[in-house]
Amino acid sequence: MNIRKLYTKIVNKHGIHCKDAAQIMSDMTERHISLKERVLLCIHLSICNPCINYKKQLKILRNIFELYRKDEKMPAYSLTKTRLSIEAQQRIKELLKKQSRK
Amino acid sequence: MSNSTKKRNTKPKKPDLLNPDEWVDKHGDYLFSLALSQLRNHADAENVVQETFLSALQSHANFLGKSNERTWLTGILKYKIIDCIRNSYNEVPITCVQEDAEKEINSFFAKDNHHKKQPSDWPAQAHELIENQEFREVLRDCMGNLTRSAYDAFHLREINNLKSDEVCKILNISKGNFWVLLHRARLRLQKCLEINWFD
Numbered sequence: 494m495n496i497r498k499l500y501t502k503i504v505n506k507h508g509i510h511c512k513d514a515a516q517i518m519s520d521m522t523e524r525h526i527s528l529k530e531r532v533l534l535c536i537h538l539s540i541c542n543p544c545i546n547y548k549k550q551l552k553i554l555r556n557i558f559e560l561y562r563k564d565e566k567m568p569a570y571s572l573t574k575t576r577l578s579i580e581a582q583q584r585i586k587e588l589l590k591k592q593s594r595k
Numbered sequence: 596m597s598n599s600t601k602k603r604n605t606k607p608k609k610p611d612l613l614n615p616d617e618w619v620d621k622h623g624d625y626l627f628s629l630a631l632s633q634l635r636n637h638a639d640a641e642n643v644v645q646e647t648f649l650s651a652l653q654s655h656a657n658f659l660g661k662s663n664e665r666t667w668l669t670g671i672l673k674y675k676i677i678d679c680i681r682n683s684y685n686e687v688p689i690t691c692v693q694e695d696a697e698k699e700i701n702s703f704f705a706k707d708n709h710h711k712k713q714p715s716d717w718p719a720q721a722h723e724l725i726e727n728q729e730f731r732e733v734l735r736d737c738m739g740n741l742t743r744s745a746y747d748a749f750h751l752r753e754i755n756n757l758k759s760d761e762v763c764k765i766l767n768i769s770k771g772n773f774w775v776l777l778h779r780a781r782l783r784l785q786k787c788l789e790i791n792w793f794d
Contacts (some may be wrong), residue, residue, distance in 0.1 A: 546715055549716065560725050578641070
């Protein structure tokens with residue numbers, strides 16, 4: 494058995510798995526991650542390509558929403574331009590008229 | 596809009612801004628679309644738009660034309676949307692977060708706690724993706740698949756860009772539960788994008 498295989502086997506047996514790694518990676522932007530968690534995550538990432546991909550995906554997703562926030566012409570991710578119903582328009586106009594007379 | 600020609604230090608005349616009919620015609624649809632995209636409920640969205648206009652009417656004296664009318668109204672709307680979300684979770688608190696989430700999170704992982712479907716390497720950058728109309732539609736549909744609490748947690752955090760603490764107060768949940776909700780939303784969203792866009 495070569496060293497790489499042995500290392501992977503040891504990490505798989507004693508380290509964290511993808512499920513815990515995914516939670517820690519999601520939590521990274523939300524809370525302080527302990528040194529222990531950091532080390533465990535690092536070791537796991539050293540043997541797990543799918544989790545490295547997941548980490549990249551998280552970053553892409555975060556960047557996407559950051560771009561959305563900055564673009565005022567594209568409010569949130571709202572694409573479907575919806576119309577306020579005629580009834581609601583009338584109702585609000587009436588209310589505003591009443592209110593502004595006060 | 597016309598008050599851009601006015602001198603800055605003169606008080607804006609009320610009649611210029613008090614044109615409710617025009618407000619509704621000019622900004623009603625825009626504010627409603629924005630509210631609906633976050634609240635996902637027609638009645639609630641109509642309500643917050645109405646509240647926004649009424650508040651705007653009361654506080655128009657504070658509006659000194661520093662920003663444009665729409666930006667000013669949008670600012671008020673954002674507070675009203677958050678109030679609406681806060682009230683709904685105060686009335687009906689989120690329960691069973693841990694149990695529900697555990698079930699769902701487990702569905703993404705095999706028995707040995709590895710990914711069931713391995714996340715792939717997305718061959719794109721964020722800015723390339725959001726320029727693509729079709730991608731935006733897929734993203735919107737994937738967001739639409741989130742449960743209400745996961746959607747609200749994710750939206751408030753990532754789109755409204757509020758801090759964890761603030762979101763917990765609005766959703767009336769503990770930090771632990773919030774992190775789980777968020778994690779669940781991200782897992783679901785990423786899987787959905789993977790299947791519908793990157794595969």
